[in-house]
Amino acid sequence: MHDHQYRESGQLKQIRTSGEPIRVFFAIWPKEAVWRQLCDLSEKLELVCGGRRTRAESIHLTLIFLGEMETSQLHTLCLAANTVRGQVFNFIVEGIRYWKLNRLVYAETGETPLELFDLVGSLKNTLSAYGFSFDHRTFTPHITLVRKVQRHVLPKSLIHLVEPIVWPVNEYILVKSEQASDRSVYTPIGRWSLESQR
């Protein structure tokens, strides 16, 4: 085991890693009230659509999926993230959609906040400059709520939520993804604060 140290909002944190390759992605993760609302939504959808809802603790929005890398690269990845600047924003979950090709239902926003586009753009530029590779397709924010959907008849009240979910975002995280027998297990390994709007 090795300890990697990196700066996180002025503090030093430690990541314990083995010599195995590690699968990682950057994401935003809901807390408390927003988390509960997204869980409720996934439970309702599972009843309507069949399939398997995302486990409560795994609900998130991916910013950049990096995939597998050597654990020795993690230190540099965190140093790169230390140089990224982003601003706080509200992500408004306005409704849900069915993605036929992947047989999943996800939550989406009507208009992606500029701060979110800027954050992802800044992460992409910085990670590229540090030599990391990832998928360069246009960022389409989505929160996967149900997989392996069996019925794609979605209730109108959920396609456009009567009460949109307002998700205040003030940090983003680096997540380790591990494959358990039948599911992915996500563990946060780094956390970076976003700056308050002036």
Ligand code: 2AM
């Ligand atoms: P998904 O929810 O649409 O599957 C962890 O796997 C996270 O990274 C998920 O949010 C997943 O999106 C996203 N992701 C993006 N590209 C991926 C890829 N090529 N393989 C696995 N996950 C990917």
